[in-house]
Amino acid sequence: MIFLKLIFTNLLRHRIRSLISIAGIAFSVAAMLTIVTILQGAVGMFSGILSSDSEIIVFERNVSDLFFSNVPADAVAEIASWPIVQHADPVLFGIVSSSDHPIITCFGITPSDARLRKATWLTGDSANFAKHSDDVVLGERAAEFLHATLGNFVAIGHGTFHVIGIVKTANGFEDGGVFMPLSSAQSFFHKEGSSSVITIKLHDKKDAAEFKSMVKAKFPTLIGLEDEEFTRSYSQFKILKATAWAVGGCGLLLGGLGVANTMIMSVFTRIREIAILRVSGFSNLQIAGMIFGESALVSVLGAVSGLLIGSAFLFTLKLVPALHGYVDVTIQAVVVLIVIVLALLTGVAGALYPAIYAMRIRAVEALRFE
């Protein structure tokens, strides 16, 4: 109890300094939580596009980005004919631009694709999709920023397309995208006879391993991955996640330096007090424990405050209409846990030098200047 009181007392003694340190950790944690959550949300949404009513994705082996993947049409036809496959939907991804929007994601799909089937049709009829080569269906947000309504013709890239429907989806990328018939997309993007991926739904999920083996044996240039495997191994996702953690980590490092500064000042201003604790029988471990205890307390308070600030910020982002569907504010427990552990580790690392300094304080030297 007295030990804890010593820890609390010292932090309360320099309230402003302690608060600044807590704020440093808090903002670092908030930044890390926000960045990681937003990027993980983005990754999740992109994965969601791929895993719409499917459990396996087939694409070209060893491509750095799915936009560069080419899956031949004959592979699509053959895979679709395998008995264990319920349905196989080829999807061609492309990036197009309009006058005001440099990047619009374009999905070349077949009429039976789950994306359109599961979307809420605000206007138009899904039965009309792909009847004409220049027909497109717009996501709700795409329709907004292209100022398009049903029946309009919109200029996308070098082409002009007829809007035959507007759909609402929960996924920001899809909601801001353009859906066009696969054959039109192949022609538009000069990828005749190929798609970027095939999304596969099996009759029985247990056949996933067998399916992957079949793909490997039959099409050596292609690879089949279950959705979770894909999310884990896709290099773009890895880069995004690593970037998020690195940026967040830098923020936390700055917070850690703040803790280190506070703890150094804390030790320097009470050398005599530490000397007296030594004379009273405190061991090196107990002295270090006190210093680490203080920094841990700062870190925990900072982490908790940071989680609250970060959550509030994410919640606010979700309310911004322009970001609707792009920001997934579902904070993952594992992210929270990692952020707290990192904050604690940062605090402990920040207290390392001060603790070593405190352990080296010789009572006799501190007391000689009485």
Place this chain on the structure above:
Amino acid sequence: MTTSIQEESSQTRLVLRATDVWKSYDDGAISVLKGVNFEAIQGQTVALCGPSGCGKSTLLHLLGGLDEPDRGHISVNGVELHRHRSRLHLLRHEIGFVFQMHNLIPDLTLEENCLIPTVAAGVDRQTARARLKLLTDSTGLSHRLHNRIQKLSGGERQRTALCRALMNSPRILLADEPTGSLDEGTSTTVFQLLLDIAATEGVTLVMATHDRALAEQCDRLVEMHDGRIREPESI
């Protein structure tokens, strides 16, 4: 045979011994102790007198294991200090210190300050509180237990420091100018309390002081001058 038994008896009562102790600072530039020999027996009160800088505090620090001599030997309760199983054990259980400045932690209460050594030594709370009650009763501080240090007078603070030093029932109390920062009246009171408690607890008290009048009330007065002990003078 008789002489041998007497010698052995004297040896067992010897709690502090410094033999030809030398100490200097700044790589030998400042020589503080120059071959000091000192002994104290169980329950004895010893006053170290001498001018500032003569080495009184340094000798106390060496006797208490806070510092190491350049040369010579220190033994506590018959055990060479460098062989002592643990200096930590010494500070926790065998030696208590009182300084000129009370050196209490101002943000803590009297009770919390006094309990610090028991926390260090891992004494259970019940035992620690019983001991604290005994000490605060005998020093007249019982009514001040929950007061912060800032609320205490100079004399009360020094009495608190005395209680803290005695919390783990050490057999040796080393006091460095314990009344040096107090007015004359308070100084006499605190000093008398020191002697009383030392007698009650059977503690060996070694005290550095400038005050010759107080020093003369101790069992022994040891004069120090320029890092050496002069002829010991028994009272």
